Amino acid sequence: MKKFAFLGMLTMGMVVLFASCAKVPQAAIDGAQAAVDSAKIAEAAVYVPEQLTALEDSMKSALAEVETQKSKFFANYDKAASTLTWVSANAGQVAQNAVTRKAQLKEEIVAVIAEVTASLAENKELVAKAPKGKEGKAALEAINSELSVVEATIAECQTAYDNGQYVGTIDKIKAAKDKAASIKEELTAAIDKTKKK
Known part of the structure; x- marks a missing residue:
């Protein structure tokens, strides 16, 4: 009986450990938001509005995915992190396209x-x-x-x-x-x- 109790506690401890491993990618969220803001400062809304809309839609999608994962016991933020990386990588190009236009x-x-x-x-x-x-x-x-x-x-x-x-x-x-x-x-x-x- 002690053995089962010990295994139960060990299993619960592992679950808590794995659950706490997946953290909200806050740095990626902040970086992506800063990149979108930079594109806005470059007047992307005026000169390349469709491109800015695509960035903002991707940002919203990533944030929605983060919220969905927060409610799960085993959260996995890989999809959101991937989208945020895409937003950060493309926002600079959108800003440059606005300046060029x-x-x-x-x-x-x-x-x-x-x-x-x-x-x-x-x-x-x-x-x-x-x-x-x-x-x-x-x-x-x-x-x-x-x-x-x-x-x-x-x-x-x-x-x-x-x-x-x-x-x-x-x-x-x-x-x-x-x-x-x-x-x-x-x-x-x-x-x-x-x-x-």
Whole structure:
């Protein structure tokens, strides 16, 4: 009987020993959270939102796994630790991708603003050459109005650029570029039509 009691206590001691061996990977949790925070500081939410969402989803998944394992008698944090390692390893790349995307947008905006500005000047020269007959006068007034909108958009986009707002600005300046190109086509066609007469 003493032998069974001793074996029972020994078994219980081993169970307690093994149960206490599996500890919450707090250092990995803290490291992964710090890595995600660094990606946020690099403005990943603005420039690579899908990548940041993937990181945050993985982080949530790892934390949920930790909570699930905490409630078990024999906790195993390997799966959570693996996910946390992935988050830590990829967060730096996400931050770098955000920085790269921001730099690309800045370059692109500067280039497109220059293109639209040149196109605007060219369109103003074409307006001076355009036919000014009865129909032409109304058309030129409409075109001048559209050119004023393009000019205002350039100024607005330059201000947004100067204030560090790049994401929405690129779409706006590209729309102005398309508008300027369509005005040029219209003016060129009108001028060519007059030359043929």
